[in-house]
Amino acid sequence: MHLTSEEEKIFNGEFGWAYQVSMRILVRLGELFGATQLIPIESAHISGVSYKTLGDAPIDFFESLVEAGGKVQVPSTVNPSSFDPEYLAKRFPEDYLKKQLHVVDLYEKMGIKPTLTCTPYYLRQPKLGCHLAWSESSAVIYANSVLGSWTNREGGPSALAAALIGKTPNYGVHKAENREANVLIEVKSTLRDETDFGALGIHVGKLLKNEIPVFEGLSRCTKDDLKQLGAGLASSGMTTMFHYQKKSIKEKLETVFVEADDIKNTIENLSTSFERSDLIFIGCPHCSLREIQRVAQALKGKKVKKGNELWICTSSHVRETAEKYVNIIKEADGHVLCNTCAVVTWIKKLGIDTMMTNSAKTAYYAPTLNEVDVTLASMTKCIEESCK
């Protein structure tokens, strides 16, 4: 890899350990994947925040980075933590809260905004065609496919290293030639709602290796639908981006057909329970303003039934802009939680054994990550169920 003289100095430790170790990560990974140089990034998004997911492992490393004076060089955001400041914070042991706050504090000391969301693009939309170093697979695929910005699927450590240096190695989808669709997915089924989109993602993600799919036959697609599609694709597979516009098809491609039964079977297979749910969860990935509005509309004039628990998870930023809708949800006895979600908190410790969700990604992960049974159904059905 070709390094500038300044990059060389950083690599050799002239600017301290925090930058040296970051530069080493970027250069070695770059070499591994055939990069020729580092390129500037507009922003970084870093996964590895929730104390439930992480445990104590990263604390030592983050403390050393802070001690060595490491500061991020570009606007940087972080993934959700394991609780929200109001509702869940009171329900877990103090030790957990302390550790979680310590992790967030260490990130802040490096100059990272404690945004605590998996949808950083609602706070600040990256520019078309700009380079990013994002981790959080659902945000990566959304940035590449819907927003038209360019980022590889980073891990927590490489995104943090890129944030501290302000650059990333130029391999993978940072190169135009690697962003072309190379498999056509012909959808023969009418997708009814966001859950169908998520299920399509899970189904196709399993079939792909490193290909970039282009979808044909998506009858409706809002950005929220595409968010679910991407989250599903990136959960069951290693997909970094997809295309959903016909103009992206430039040559005859290998075609995979998706039938109505594939979607139906995927939803059925992701559901491990059809019993009453202890928790009804909407907000994976974190809700957009439009999604909060939809929940509020569905809940207006209704009440979540006593004994039922409804969580709507979003970023504090979106929550602030959605006050009117948040109040409607609160009046209906639903909980709007920010900075966290059901997957990255200890729902099992809250006595939750079954969960209903509209998110195929959550349905994919929760049985193993949270050890709960899951029912996958549309937002409309989830809200109906919560009031039953």
Add this chain to the structure above:
Amino acid sequence: MRVEVLRGRSIVSGRRRGLALVSRKPISFLGGVDPNSGLIIERDHDLKSECMKGRILCFPSGHGSTVGSYVLYSLAKKGLGPKAIINQTADPVVVAGAIIAEIPMIDQVDILQIETGDDVEVDGEKGFVKILKKKEDKKEK
């Protein structure tokens, strides 16, 4: 015995000699390794209940969460980490982990040639490993 040299690719420099601990299976550092003991705890793993502390850890590749890199750092800081790492194919999780933990590492090595208990010396700078003594030689003595 003739000293056997296996060539690979340099990832993290540094020279370390020790006894090999060899796995035929990928290792996930998050969830698969106990950060407080260095024991491999993954169910059905061929190194289950083995401790990586002070060993030359040989395995095909890493897998699983990228938080695994931080587990390697934490292990090394507590003195529970491996002396060096030899992979068949390096992956980003282990590479980032070895860099931050300053554990000498090479990859593109045919690890099938190494057995648990072999006395080996890793040169992370030049990218090779010397098998100084096979485990069998030791038994004969």
